[in-house]
Amino acid sequence: MKLRLNVTMIGLGVALMSSAPVLAINLLPPESSADIVDTKTAETLVALHDRREIQPWTMPSHGELPTGEQGELIAYGMKILTYTSRYIGPYAPEKMHRYSSNNLNCVNCHQAGSSGMPGTKPFALPFVNVVNDYPKLDVKMMRIYTVEDRILQMCGTGSVPFAKDSREMKAMVAYMTWLGSKAKRGMGMEGAGLEPISMPARAASPQTGKTLFEQNCAACHASTGVGTRQPDFDQGGGYVFPAIAGDDSYNDAGHMYMVPLLTRFVHANMPLGSSAAAPILSINDAFDISAYVNSELPRKHFASRTTLYPDPLFRPEGFAIPELFPGDRAAYEASRFGPYKTSNP
Structure with missing residues (x-):
């Protein structure tokens, strides 16, 4: 290469x-x-x-949207990322635009900040500086991706091929480019990615997590994690509150299937109204809830998950795939509910 x-x-x-x-x-x-x-x-x-x-964290405001065709394209990208299911989901009214394999909206994870724009909340996987981070190495695949490649990887698995030259792709990239227009290429940004926290030095408890989930999460995501659907779900309406289990959620090899990553997201963003600056849950609570969600709630199986992180040097400790720990149950459990140190040398 x-x-x-x-x-x-x-x-x-x-x-x-x-x-x-x-x-x-x-x-x-x-x-x-x-x-x-x-x-x-x-x-x-x-x-x-x-x-x-x-x-520093910086981004344009609604009032700075350009006029004309470019402004319309950016606004369309904003709509797609906010109402993804309606525009490119499996039940999108326009059958030729059914690019996505699930009924989630991008804004469910890439949350809106105070501006109301998708991907503008700090430590909620924001889009604010994303175009300035690409092309980028993804150690999960050991490949370099462009922004378009990343969108295809996340959304391009529906019943219709997702072309890089489609208006939908161009609109999403135009929106992300506009968000990053005040940032400097080659630099990181405050509030990007997920909240940097330290994991508890213990095994997470799915049992404790279940109780905490019922108290803090089930009212929105349902006791089974399948979410709360919009009345027009079958017409592309998607969810009021997204599924965090089942076929419309991440699979058993997704980034959020790693307890440390899910903990960082939950602590800064859940329940609704929480933020990294003003969390509702403690880190310990988020840790236990994440263990429960990932170990007890059903989700799709990714058959090729053993091919991910092909170079062990870059494999996260929390990537708990049992096939990677043959004959070492203790090490697997430490990865699945930690990572924490076992008593073994």
Whole structure:
């Protein structure tokens, strides 16, 4: 594989990083998203990504939407990300646009902030700086993806092929590009991704999590986790409150199937009205709820999950796939309900 890199030297000006100059990287689009990155290249890219300078949280407002065709395209992208099920879901009224394999809306995870725009809430997987992060290495597949590749990976598995040159794809990318128009390429951003917290140094308790789930989550997501449907669900209406189990949720190899990642999302965003700045649940409660959701609620099985994270060096500790722990139940349990340290050396 020929990975084309543009590497320059920059100095860092943030307190948490060394003042010595480090490598910054600008990835040019690879020849194809099927290109596999080798371990040495991946180590370099991950290190550079982790050492980026962090810029303040910033984004345009509704009043700054451009006029004309571009403004209409951005507004359409905003609508798709907010009402995904209605526009590109399995029951979308326009059959030719049934690109997505589930009835969720992107905003269910990429939540709206105070602006009401999808993907603008800090630590709720925001879109605010996402275009400036791509092309990007995904260690789960050991491939470099563009923004379009990522959208295809997440949404392009419905009954209709999702083309990169479709108006829907262009609209979503236009919206994300507009959100990132005030940010600087090659830099990270405050509030991006998921909340950085420390996991409890213990095994999570699904039993405790079940009680907490019934008290804090079941009223919206239902006791079985299948969510609360809109009255016009079969016409593309989607959910009032999304499914977190079953066929319309993440499978048993998804990112949120890892207890640490789900804990970070739940703590900062659940129940409704919570935020990283003002959480409702404690980290311990979010930890136990996440263990219950991922170990007790049913979800789709991903048959090829053993092919994910092909390089063990980059495999997260919380990626609890039993096939990866043959004959070592203790290590599997420590990954599934932790990660925490076992008594074994």
